[in-house]
Amino acid sequence: MSEFFYLIPALTILIGAVFIMLMSMYEKFSVKNYITVASIFLFIALGFSISEVANSYSVQPYNDLLNDVLIFDTFANFFNVLLILGTILTLLIGEHYFRHRSYFNGEFFSILLFALFGMMILAHSNELVVAYIALEIASFSVYIMVGYNTEDARRVEAIFKYLVLGSFIGAFYLLGVVLIYGATATTNLTELSTYISTHSGDDMILVYIGLTLILFTFLFKIAAFPFQSWVLDVYRGAPMVITAYMASTFKIAIFSFFLRAILQDIASIINFWDTIISIIIVLTLVIGTWLAISQNMVKRMLAASSIVHTGYLLLAFIALSYKDGHIVNIDSAYAIMFYLIAYLLSALGTFGLASHIISETNVRVTYDDFKGLAHERPFLAAMMTIFLFSLAGIPSTIGFIGKFYVFTEAINAGYTSLTVLAIIATIVSVYYYFRLIAVMYFYPAPLTCSIEGFNDKRVSTYAIAFVAILTVLGGVGSAIVFFIPALNIDTIIGLTQTAVQSLFIK
């Protein structure tokens, strides 16, 4: 029983995916039914995950069957909670959008759950090939979802670009795995870690090359320089809800695996990549910022700004370093995880809200289309403002606290000049985020877009409001709002600490 307990969340999602697939054979179910069923499975899984989130544990159940390829620990569980939460919120925020598009049917929700299943397994993976399979389950599901938008001709470009480039970069990953296997005769991360600690010099060359190739995959998936160019077109062509899903949840899943590998297994050699990562950070920040200010379409601007956020996250990665047998600056791992939460909330909020706004007939794509939104739908405009503040790192939102941690840790590790660059990127980001706020608030609505009687009392709106409340609470904490013992910033940090520490349980 006890070992099985840890498997429940992932299995629930898998069963849910199959169940919805079977359901979709019948014509009589509506999109609403699918959303309900998917949510039920998601909430069950979330319940089981959350119940364990504060416990510190690390187990490898069913050894004879799973052969140590999967680890069930607090770290993975922490990411599971985030991933499931991200999926639930995507589903609920998108409720309105799904119901106003004819092309969403039963399979879609099945695929969504399969994608989640892949990501969860990725967070548990302790073996390179299993990680690859999990990554591809998730990726292929996302490829399909990107192509769902049959009303937009750009989907072909989006799906083709993403599929070809993604598969191509997957080949790099496999080559890296092969090289590592060639040197170490294992693909299990724990054994790899033992190999690294007992060998040095020439024995390590293939490992270094292999890991560098795997690093490329990582950079591609999180859209860092030089693999950032697909983001704009893919995000643009995908259905808006899927863009939200990719920008927030999928990105977190990628981080979960690589963060585990870095902290748990290859920590002793991470200093090797410091120079290359710092160059990548500089270029990611500069190019991301430049792309973001030059966009005229809101969706593309948000996509480009997500590149900049990748740059901030890499800044915390570089702050991790290894000295005298242990990781110094382990605090920056907490910073990464906190920033991921902050980014999950704010990205999901902005992209999801944008999708909710366009879910009715009048399409909003460029800045001009957002004119006067505050007068038409003041509530949504206010929510959007909160999310944009959070992305820009304005105090009183969770994005500020996230930036605070990441930058503090980067300075603490001695990367002051890189941090100054990141601050400059932040200054510029204020411009493009505030431009959208200014457009929403300070212009009258264009005449063509008449004020319809919007019905804002629906699931999507509540979900958005929920995310907005979390965003503000996470930034203000409870101490300052008359000392309500609710969500405290320290509690979140405490959770990230427990999660990271569970990696080192032997």
Place this chain on the structure above:
Amino acid sequence: MSSDILSFIIFLPAVVAFGLMLTTKDVNTIRNIAFLTTTVILALVLKIYIEFVPSAGMQFVTNVPWIETYGINYYVGLDGFSLTILMMIAILIPTSYLLLWEGKTKGYWINMLLVQTGVTGTLLSLDVVLFYFFWEVMLLPVFLLIGQYGFGNKVFTTIKVTVYTMVGSLLMFIAILYLGVAYHNEFGQWSFAYDELMKITTIAYEAKVWLFLAFLAAFAIKIPIFPLHTWIMETYKNAPTGAVFLLSSIMAKLGVYAIVRFMIPIFPDIYVEFSTWFVAIGLFGLIYFGIAALMQDDIKRMFAYSSASHLSFISAGIFSLNSYGINGALYLIIAHAIATGALFLLVGLMQEQTGFKTIKDLGGIAKKAPIFTFIFAIMLFANVGLPGTNGFVSELLIIFGIYEFSHTLGYISALTVIIGASYMLWMFQRAILQDRPEGSSELVMRDLKIKEIIGLAPWVILVFIMGIYPEIFMNKFEPTVTHYLNDILHIGAAK
């Protein structure tokens, strides 16, 4: 209760604002409740003012953990400096409500309330991160005010002012983080409280100069100190009266206050070393902005330059390293806030009614609106520093301070006061007193209403009391200044 009273003052307006936002749409109700809130705060601040013990250092302190992991505390408290400015804010805001009474919308009042939370929080926080928090937050309502209720090219102005001030703030942000890390490295634990950060000894000289400049960037932009002033002309011209009032009378002063509260105690040696430069820059700004004000035709732009000119004078006083200078600067902060605040509000009224924006279009106001002219003249004289008004006392003190600092600069500062008098009086003569030329369009202008007169009356009284009998106010903050200077010069010499 007595220790939580500051938190109550800080958060009451925000809570009321959110409550009003959700419950009602009626503008009159909102405005009345907002006004009531500000008067309640005024009463509480008066209570604090009476209970305050001048010689006792920080009082009414609340210090509870906010983010324990990084030693960030919700740490508020007040001493002579903050008390004086708190009193000033508490008096200014309700009065400004009375003058802005007519024709505003729901959003306007809610933003005004939120600003009050922002400025009071900024003023009272003693933890640098908390300070940064409020410092940024207080800008957001102003951003919305300008963008929504401004004139001319308001969207461009909003973005410009936001990005401009954000540049300064974020530079300060990185300096704060650097200080925190330095503290962590030296003492092995995290803290961002200003009195803890003062203990840092390990930062290299080079780095310290950069940190000092990063802090200065944030405050110098807000004040503004030459040459970081380019945003204010356009902003003051295009912004609605309320926002101009807030920016010039309150937020600019908070920039000066922040220099005194955080910058100088944390970097006393750099302050001592560079003080000549800053006094000189301050005096240069005073002359430069004064001459620029002489040449303006747009009345709001003229006041923008005049305000900048006075603030340069204040910063020269702050940097003069002695109790005359700092006392004078603090006194001028109050005097200037009252005079400029009143003048901006009166000019706002005048523009709303006549529709004229430039000095040469105006004229003949004195005949149409005698009470208006009378109060306008008092505020103008206070601003110029006529003996008997509070402006005189403070300018005299600053000139003493600068003279003690350096005789040459002292002579220069004494002479520059003439510039201030000349542009102000010239403007007054042309815009208010002079008869309208034959054949020009009819001037539409009503005199002040009774409500507005009641609002302005305390200010007028204050101008004279502060001018004739300064001791009663000085006594509240002079001990703080003396202590403060002793500490700074002592620490500065030790480093």
